[in-house]
Amino acid sequence: MVDTSVHLGRYHNAPRKSGMFVNFRNWMVNEGRAKIVFWLFVIAQLLYFAQSYYVLWTSPSVKTFRSVLGQGLPIARGAANIINLNCAILLFTVCRNLISGLRGTFLGRIIPFDKNITFHIWIAYFIVFWTIVHVIAHYFNYLNVAIVFEKVTSWQLAMISGPGWTGQVISVSFFLMVTSALEAVRRKYFEMFWFTHHLFIVFFGALLMHGSFCFIKGDTGDPCRGGPTFWKWWVASGVAYFLERVYREFRGREKTIVSKVVQHPSKVVEVQFKKSTFKAKAGQYIFICCPEISIWEWHPFTLTSSPYEDFVSLHIRVVGDWTTKFAQRLGCRFGGPEEAGMSPPKSLPFVMIDGGFGSASEDVFDYEAAILVGAGIGVTPFASILKTIWYRLQNREGTIALRKVYFVWTCRDKEAFEWFQDLLVTLEEENIDDFLEIHSYLTGKLKINEVKNICINDGEDGKDAITGLRARTHFGRPNWDEIFSGVRNKHPGADVGVFFCGPKVLSQALHKACNKWTEATPTGTRFYYGKENF
Structure with missing residues (x-):
């Protein structure tokens, strides 16, 4: 496992300042x-x-x-x-x-x-x-x-x-x-x-x-x-x-066209839409309805496209009845027994989308530094945010308070990294002024042949064998104390936004870490926690 302290700074479990007034400000x-x-x-x-x-x-x-x-x-x-x-x-x-x-x-x-x-x-x-x-x-x-x-x-x-x-x-x-x-x-x-x-x-x-x-x-x-x-x-x-x-x-009933469908590993489907009247901010979410499946059902998904792109995109993990039927109607096949003998669709379905709606992640540009944490498909809101950051930095469009982004992505299986890989590689190559730090964590077990392949190919051309990034993949779960202490050391007196999308257990751990490492004093670092909640 690569030592994250190389990037984030050595782990210093320094005690926070105490006192009733300081504790109250930390709590606030x-x-x-x-x-x-x-x-x-x-x-x-x-x-x-x-x-x-x-x-x-x-x-x-x-x-x-x-x-x-x-x-x-x-x-x-x-x-x-x-x-x-x-x-x-x-x-x-x-x-x-x-x-x-x-x-x-x-x-x-x-x-x-x-x-x-x-x-x-x-x-x-x-x-x-x-x-x-x-x-x-x-x-x-x-x-x-x-x-x-x-x-x-x-x-x-x-x-x-x-x-x-x-x-x-x-x-x-x-x-x-x-x-x-x-x-x-x-x-x-x-x-x-x-x-x-x-x-x-x-x-x-x-x-x-x-x-x-x-x-x-x-x-x-x-x-x-x-x-x-x-x-x-x-x-x-x-x-x-x-x-x-x-x-x-x-x-929702304004004209919407499905322009592109991409089947990714780990049962993830990317759907791109075009809707002339659609407006949304990075990090927001929308509701989608496919009348052919159910005229009454509207399901929420976080946007993965940037407001600067000429299309709207979603990455949908196929886990339930509706998402399975929707993926099949789009022509995606994952090898299930119910798909045997299914012919490809002759046309793409009519869909309705409604949004975007506000979420915590859209506040990322208000902080000096940000920690973006995605677990599995929970990385979706940060795809939109990272694209928008890259565009604004490339085009020097306006001024933003954000100066540093730490992106942490945890996945159980290595295939889950693939669908987001191209964007991360592009962002890493175009990293302006060392703006973005990427930390990927593989939490699931590897097969013997996968371990051998990693040992043979790891470091080839200076890139990680799993993600293809220069940043190395860590094995196991993140050490949040190490990460937060490193960020606090590098950004004294700053407001740091911590944004998360994923399971409840990991959310609780991040929430506790934000409270633990926050020091609401003029020279202290404050970690503001925000979770996708729709």
Whole structure:
């Protein structure tokens, strides 16, 4: 294994400066904004529940029913108010065009817009929690009412009454949406997740109806006075999401032509498109739909083309049902039994693409130095970024803060390096002012004949036997402490962007390394972590 310290500097595990203020500033670099927004939202919910409970408990309109319902009514109504609050925000988190626009404004420095999907998931969990509170409280209410008023049963109140049956529809539809969205299910059965998640139409429809029925009505001081209120909470996000979907559908159906298809090793397919109205930044992602496979399914992929190229390209790893069918429709054959006897396609399919949408990687040009880490096919956003960097440096176009890029690529098998090899060779040969450092890591085992071939050919013409680069391939996993300490030594007092696309386990390791080696002082180096999240 080649010693990376030759490039990055010797490993110095120097202690960081300590102190409450320094530790707080270190924490703010990667954790602060997201954690503060999260806990402020949690506290806001608790305070709103407490305020709702107090108002309802002390309201003259509720005193009439206290002897029958006790704590049940104010708890149920307080939880319902929090559900309204969460549902009012839920759709905003998936308005991708709105978020892409806002992340480029001053709000992007305050609100972590790149965490929108994470926040979307947490809001769903909050709705689950408050729904449980709401349902349990109402079941106690149904039992108490059934005891006092013998003409109605608790079962009738829970299942047949207006609030009851709409509540059951809401609960069942939301349960299916949440369970199908769990990571283990979503990754293995994406189509099931995609279609089940569209039960949000049923969910919100039932919620709009749910408030139209009033569980308790009194002769004086009606607790339902004023009618249903959920629509007042939901109308802004509902309209925003509706306009978002209409715009995306319209934009997605603009003329798109598949201009080129390349089958790469490791079951990777490169697809190039031409679309005259398409605009995107380096590092962004798009959604693609192939109506011949499914008119309803839109799948996200990171761009591998640069904005300076006259085409749009994606590199798609064939791992699931949709990607397999799409690759076969494009004429790619990987030797599977289901491909036996398949004739080549007579034409390329009609596709629709929508985007681009903002991601963390597009901020790479805002830092003095950047560490780009791709795992396997997770290298795709950095193909776009490296192409754009090369173009801007070659043409001396504008000024950028970025002065140094450390590119780290880890793969399990050596064939995975091949599809990105040509670009890396070009970048290495055209490396202006030692701008780019490439570090490739092979983490999988090699066969005996592969080891012999590497031993014979390694170093020939000064190039690595696996990648064809001057930079040598390292065997095993990266030593992140060594890499980060080397970068910190070479860039004291700088802001370094660390961008990653790949599996969760490696993301966690990088996130911890950024926090460990960050020193938010005037002379310290700060590592800002960003992960592709769509």
